[in-house]
Amino acid sequence: MITAILVEDHEIYRLGLKTAFATNYPDIEIVAEAETGTEFFSLLKVKNADIVLLDIVLPDMSGVEIARRLKKEKPEMKILVISTEDTEEIIKELVEIGIDGFVSKREGGVKTIAEAILSIMRGLEYFGKDIASILYRVYVSKKRTTDDKVEFSDKEMEIIELCSKGLQSKQIADRLGLSPRTIEAHKTRIFHKLGINNTVEMVQYAMKNGIIRV
DSSP: OEEEEEEOSOHHHHHHHHHHHHHHOTTEEEEEEESSHHHHHHHTTTOOOSEEEEOSOOSSSOHHHHHHHHHHHOTTSEEEEEESOOOHHHHHHHHHHTOSEEEETTTOOHHHHHHHHHHHHTTOOBOOTTHHHHHHHHOOOOOOSOOOOOOOOHHHHHHHHHHHTTOOHHHHHHHHTOOHHHHHHHHHHHHHHHTOOSHHHHHHHHHHTTSSOO
């Protein structure tokens, strides 16, 4: 059972998501809800969960502020942001904080949110099917300390390109006839070559250096 805390100030949205999970995804349980950041951090004193489902716009503090504080206080708790706030500034901050996933409310229904949760709890990242357009908006060059050109194998190039289209590891594995574990191993080697930690930075690097184009 995957347990989640939902931080969302719209009661109808909370009720709809909780009901949908109970009906269609019984392995995901929303064990607590909070309307504000203050209420959420009070909840954490008595309630634990595997993942927090976090909106950005809340009455007392932003989801960005909550994510930053949560990473310091409970780094083991996964963070999935579910919001319509996908501006360049917001996404840049969230990626730097180290969130585990982002689903736009405009693009993602309950099925997408459930898929994101399951992926994250398997140790993967999830940034939604619209990842390419989001990355284009948040594209900020990451300065490198070396001028050496990074070389990628043909398979690594394929994986970078498919990641830029928003495909998750399982989807890439199905398309290339490989296992998800093998895809993750390839991505880890790419991360090591670039000195980065996540798929978002990998795609940003590829866009900056003309490896891929959106």
